[in-house]
Amino acid sequence: MEDVREVRVDTPWGDPSAPVAIGSVGERPVAFLPRHGQKHQFPSHRVNYRANVWAMKEVGVRRLFGPCAAGSLQPHVKPGEFVICDQLVDRTSGRPSTFYDGPETTHVSFADPYCPTMRDALIAKGHELGIPLHVQGTVVVVEGPRFSTRAESHLYAIQGWEVINMTQSPEAVLARELEICYSNISLITDYDVGVAGKIEAVSQEEVIRVFQDNLGRLRDLLLAVVPELPEERDCPCATALATARFEA
Numbered sequence: 352m353e354d355v356r357e358v359r360v361d362t363p364w365g366d367p368s369a370p371v372a373i374g375s376v377g378e379r380p381v382a383f384l385p386r387h388g389q390k391h392q393f394p395s396h397r398v399n400y401r402a403n404v405w406a407m408k409e410v411g412v413r414r415l416f417g418p419c420a421a422g423s424l425q426p427h428v429k430p431g432e433f434v435i436c437d438q439l440v441d442r443t444s445g446r447p448s449t450f451y452d453g454p455e456t457t458h459v460s461f462a463d464p465y466c467p468t469m470r471d472a473l474i475a476k477g478h479e480l481g482i483p484l485h486v487q488g489t490v491v492v493v494e495g496p497r498f499s500t501r502a503e504s505h506l507y508a509i510q511g512w513e514v515i516n517m518t519q520s521p522e523a524v525l526a527r528e529l530e531i532c533y534s535n536i537s538l539i540t541d542y543d544v545g546v547a548g549k550i551e552a553v554s555q556e557e558v559i560r561v562f563q564d565n566l567g568r569l570r571d572l573l574l575a576v577v578p579e580l581p582e583e584r585d586c587p588c589a590t591a592l593a594t595a596r597f598e599a
Contacts (some may be wrong), residue, residue: 450525
């Protein structure tokens with residue numbers, strides 16, 4: 352990212368996790384906001400997701416990439432690989448998960464939580480760059496900050512879900528509520544404890560090590576994808592509020 356400057360954004364929901372860094376990739380203006388804060392001081396259950404997404408909307412963001420460290424729930428999804436998820440299961444509790452608490456009742460469609468245009472671009476560029484990735488997958492989002500018990504992890508695995516993470520909800524649905532396109536990139540750091548044949552428990556040290564090893568490939572992927580996204584948006588995300596409001 353070039354010509355970077357920081358912008359502090361006030362939101363109705365309090366402070367975002369950090370100032371928004373604004374710069375450019377080629378001819379495209381881009382913004383970056385670390386969801387966990389500049390020093391990773393906000394654990395997943397304490398991230399102010401509403402303030403973060405609102406801040407990105409305020410600075411003009413129309414498409415939002417949500418990379419995340421994630422665990423694998425299936426033997427064929429290996430540490431070091433990427434998953435471009437197409438589905439989400441929310442198992443969090445107590446997180447503010449909407450901008451619309453009334454009096455105007457708003458129900459956005461969330462059947463397909465990730466932007467198809469962004470997913471297609473990520474998959475195409477990922478293959479072009481030779482990045483080992485899975486073109487679809489379901490992420491189950493847990494509350495954290497603890498990791499799963501073996502029983503919980505086994506339950507998620509036998510559902511056939513591929514990925515486990517702590518931040519995709521409510522981030523993805525909040526983006527949809529503001530008509531921002533959103534796509535996930537799951538960086539697989541470990542096998543979760545419920546995967547068949549897995550004995551060792553998940554450790555934070557191993558998660559961080561594998562995540563750091565993959566940051567270069569993530570950067571290459573994002574720098575390649577951003578210039579390729581079409582200027583106009585014809586995906587459902589762009590008009591999510593058109594039929595979401597209840598008319599009395």
